[in-house]
Amino acid sequence: PPHLSKGCSSILCSKNCRTLRQATEPMSTDYNPTPHVIPEGENATPLGVVGGDCTTSEKLIIVMCGLPATGKTHIANRIVRYLSFFLDIDTRIFNVGDYRRRLHGARLPADFFDHSNNEYMAKREQACDAALSDLKEFMKKDGVRVGVLDSTNSAHKRRAHIREVLADLKCKIVILESVCDKKELIEQNIKSIHMNTPDYKDADQDAAIKDFNRRREMYIDVYQPVSNDDGSHIKIINNETFVVHNVRGYLPQKVVHFVMNLHLVPREFYLTRHGQSEYNLSGKIGGDSGLTEAGLEYARRLADFAKDVVAKKVEIDEKTGKEIRTDRPARLWTSTLKRTKETAQFIKREPKTFKWDNGDELDWVQFEGRVRRNLDELYAGVCDGLTYAEIKEKYPEEFARRQEDKLTYRYPRGESYMDVTLRLETIVLDIERTREPILIVAHQGIHRLLYAYFMGMPREEAPFVSIPLNTVIALRPHAYGCVEERHVLLSKEEMLKDGQDEPVTSMPMQELADKAKIRSEGKESYSLDPMNPPSF
Secondary structure, eight states: OTTSOTBOSEEEOSSTTOOEEEOSSBOOTTOOSSOOOOTTOTTBOOGGGTTOGGGTTOOEEEEEEOOTTSSHHHHHHHHHHHHHHHSOOEEEEEEHHHHHHHHHOSOOOGGGGOTTOHHHHHHHHHHHHHHHHHHHHHHTSTTEEEEEEESOOOSHHHHHHHHHHHGGGOOEEEEEEEEOOOHHHHHHHHHHHHHHOGGGTTOOHHHHHHHHHHHHHHHHTTOOOOOGGGOSEEEEETTTEEEEESOOSHHHHHHHHHHTTOOOSOOOEEEEEOOOBHHHHHTBOSOOOOBOHHHHHHHHHHHHHIIIIITEEEEEOTTTOOEEEEEOOOEEEEOSSHHHHHHTTTSOOEEEEEEOTTSOEEEEEETOEEEOGGGSOOOOGGGTTOBHHHHHHHOHHHHHHHHHOTTTBOOTTSOOHHHHHHHHHHHHHHHHHOOSOEEEEEOHHHHHHHHHHHTTOOGGGGGGOOOOTTEEEEEEEETTEEEEEEEESSOTTTOOOOSOOOOGGGOOOHHHHHHHHHHHHOOSSOOOOTTSOOOO
């Protein structure tokens, strides 16, 4: 009938008959007069939903609590890093020690922490109140989601005062107490503090440890453990036992889940790309090609490195000063792609027996490989197997979009760096909870994100991090950051051509690239490197 709109598959008749009629002319399949447009642009990752956009009204304040050398600052830093990197949540730590150093200096004697000295107590309370005031102002800002007050907060009275000051913010407040009563773990934490905290910078180790122990004893005398009277709280005991009291909500539960994966045992892990692949040599991105001869040579050298470095614990005899090397359990992870498996093929898998820190003996297969799809390289979709020149020729618009924002750009029918970030969250949780050293043989895109996370880099700089071929990057996280050491197993002279160099014109967002290069290599500018092709 003429009163029916053409182009619809079925329409309710507007006349008295009220019957469904089938349209005689079907709508064009590409007809879309009101498309769904996302702010990030066509074929990009919508950042607003990466990290739980449904909780934008929820705000959380975490109040750290515990004696010195119980890992409070380490836990606080890990929480903030996780929430900001993976959930894109604006989060900040307010460390009372930093305020105390700014107000009264860093090199203070242990007597400064004597709770019976009214003058020193007033100065310490001044630092606490300054940090608390800044935290309160921070949490009032739009878009701010999480704040962490990092201090001992050793008394019920002090914790009640904090809740009272913050009460008008209407934020959820959770006290997180770290309890550590294992002597060997406390000693490890104290040594780590001596090496990394500004309080003991350049100080003699024995004198620093003695001073810190005096400081700790002064807190022990007055410390009051967290109880139900303190309200919502999480209690971590030796990173083995967890008590969660009245903790509710999306963000608090994410924090609970995350801290249950943490531990305070010093550890290290090793990142390496696969050896040179056939696609590397021909300039193609992606694919599932095998290794070249140069790639196989790197694989052989990596096997020696795994045996001599990754699987060895090195200690210095305090009496003789000699180096003592003993076997230690080690893990091996690869992606599902052929080039990573071939890179790990020469690493020996040997059965051994090790004694754990709880006294148990366990049969162990050294470097028993674990193949993980989460470690697969960023998928280039329709561009998989093409060179950059071919991408520019066949898909000029896509090539230009990638230049504008490499972090959120998604290859057609492929992935973006943000997509890969989401699938790496479980990998990071595994790394956080694992105590044995891990050798991770993966890809440039994967290691850029892992490196950026542990080194505290902004997410937007991750796509430009320098991850060279033929190099093992050792990372050792600690309370105040992460120590990095790079081992080149196959030199540039031996590795003359990578084949994967990206044309200079395709380097997007030069300023971010420069920053990432400076952070990851300490150089002053970005330059193309045949051992570090900036692919994907």
